[in-house]
Amino acid sequence: MTTSNPDVLIVGAGPTGLAAALFLTQRHVPVRIIDTAAQAATTSKALAVNSRTLEVLRSTGVSDRIVAEGWAVRGGTLHEDGRDVLAFDLPPATDATQAMTVLPQAHTEALLTKALAANGVTVDRGVSFQALSQDLAEVIATLQHADGRSEQVTTRLVFGADGAHSTVRHALKLDFAGSSLPEPWLLWDVVMDTSLDAYRAHVLFERDGFIFVLRLGDNVWRVIGNTHDPLGTLRRYGSLGDISWESQFHIGHRVASQAGMGRVSLGGDAAHIHSPIGARGMNLGIEDAYVYADCAADALAGDMGRMNDYAELRHAVHKAVVRRIGAMTRLVHGRPSWLRWVRDEVVPVAGHLAFTRQLMMRTVGGLDHALKTRP
Numbered sequence: 001m002t003t004s005n006p007d008v009l010i011v012g013a014g015p016t017g018l019a020a021a022l023f024l025t026q027r028h029v030p031v032r033i034i035d036t037a038a039q040a041a042t043t044s045k046a047l048a049v050n051s052r053t054l055e056v057l058r059s060t061g062v063s064d065r066i067v068a069e070g071w072a073v074r075g076g077t078l079h080e081d082g083r084d085v086l087a088f089d090l091p092p093a094t095d096a097t098q099a100m101t102v103l104p105q106a107h108t109e110a111l112l113t114k115a116l117a118a119n120g121v122t123v124d125r126g127v128s129f130q131a132l133s134q135d136l137a138e139v140i141a142t143l144q145h146a147d148g149r150s151e152q153v154t155t156r157l158v159f160g161a162d163g164a165h166s167t168v169r170h171a172l173k174l175d176f177a178g179s180s181l182p183e184p185w186l187l188w189d190v191v192m193d194t195s196l197d198a199y200r201a202h203v204l205f206e207r208d209g210f211i212f213v214l215r216l217g218d219n220v221w222r223v224i225g226n227t228h229d230p231l232g233t234l235r236r237y238g239s240l241g242d243i244s245w246e247s248q249f250h251i252g253h254r255v256a257s258q259a260g261m262g263r264v265s266l267g268g269d270a271a272h273i274h275s276p277i278g279a280r281g282m283n284l285g286i287e288d289a290y291v292y293a294d295c296a297a298d299a300l301a302g303d304m305g306r307m308n309d310y311a312e313l314r315h316a317v318h319k320a321v322v323r324r325i326g327a328m329t330r331l332v333h334g335r336p337s338w339l340r341w342v343r344d345e346v347v348p349v350a351g352h353l354a355f356t357r358q359l360m361m362r363t364v365g366g367l368d369h370a371l372k373t374r375p
């Protein structure tokens with residue numbers, strides 16, 4: 001069903017764009033999905049697939065593959081000065097909900113790509129979106145091929161899933177207001193022989209910040225931290241081996257001023273970015289894709305008001321989630337010093353309250369808001 005002049009042009013084949021293509025294809029909508037990159041990404045990036053994502057992907061068959069090829073997280077433990085000060089368990093899988101599952105992002109993307117291919121759609125790689133114009137009837141998008149060739153595509157809708165530096169968002173001249181933390185966060189995927197429970201996520205509160213640790217698979221662990229020497233601290237918990245990926249990134253909390261305009265919409269990192277605390281980035285993008293497909297199918301059937309529904313419904317969710325994750329991040333960050341006091345003294349106590357535990361579980365599961373496809 002890949003067409004050069006499709007009903008929906010999807011820009012970006014990260015998890016958001018792939019999921020949108022899959023949901024639309026299930027509704028028999030002709031799509032074309034393009035990506036600048038010549039090859040699919042191979043880095044692990046987002047590791048946690050939450051319950052909401054598994055719920056929305058269930059009808060595609062991809063949830064079953066994620067659950068079969070990943071592993072379920074049983075809960076989280078908070079450590080301070082080498083002591084366990086708080087532990088909470090995540091709900092196990094039931095008929096209605098899947099447990100939070102760990103699978104590297106590249107693997108999740110490969111499963112989405114395979115499901116899409118089974119529906120006859122492949123990603124058009126080495127093709128970049130450059131610009132667009134739209135009127136009441138259509139959108140004309142200008143694309144650039146890797147060999148320098150330029151192409152104009154006429155389409156009825158465009159979904160911009162082209163990441164944090166979105167060219168589609170720039171083409172709509174939308175603000176991406178918010179703030180960024182000044183210092184970089186450090187990341188490693190590292191072999192670790194440790195006494196830490198391999199079926200739980202671990203957060204270590206340190207004087208100068210925090211360290212997050214989660215097993216990826218076998219004995220490879222993801223470490224993210226903003227302290228002076230996260231790996232040095234972790235040696236208290238075991239011995240470290242080979243590093244398979246090392247990176248650093250800056251944390252921003254930003255929301256596009258609108259999630260769409262007319263026939264052009266935004267989803268995923270193109271519309272919202274925030275820290276990895278709470279594991280929401282990829283998951284919220286896949287949820288955007290699900291809502292987008294529902295609204296876009298109705299719009300293509302003649303109800304263009306559904307594109308406004310998408311923009312309004314998702315903008316409200318984006319603002320609420322980014323606000324919540326931003327607050328959690330500032331707390332875990334523990335700066336300025338009064339916040340560190342709250343973090344070290346209040347969180348371990350408040351974390352035992354039923355209300356706080358519920359809030360934590362709903363946030364991590366992606367279940368802190370209703371999944372609405374209509375206002």
Ligand SMILES: Cc1cc2nc3c(=O)[nH]c(=O)nc-3n(C[C@H](O)[C@H](O)[C@H](O)COP(=O)(O)OP(=O)(O)OC[C@H]3O[C@@H](n4cnc5c(N)ncnc54)[C@H](O)[C@@H]3O)c2cc1C
Pocket residue numbers: 011012013014015016017034035036037045046047048105127128129130161162163164166167168187247249267268269270276279280281282283284285
């Ligand atoms: C180190 C790291 C760790 C992370 N950990 C987590 C985590 O634990 N949990 C979580 O939920 N999230 C995590 N994230 C965030 C998560 O990776 C992103 O939220 C997710 O990738 C967003 O998906 P996306 O499809 O919206 O955008 P992206 O994955 O950025 O995909 C955008 C795609 O668009 C393409 N593109 C860009 N411009 C154009 C153009 N002009 N034309 C055509 N194609 C274009 C790009 O090549 C890319 O393939 C992490 C991110 C990083 C960097």
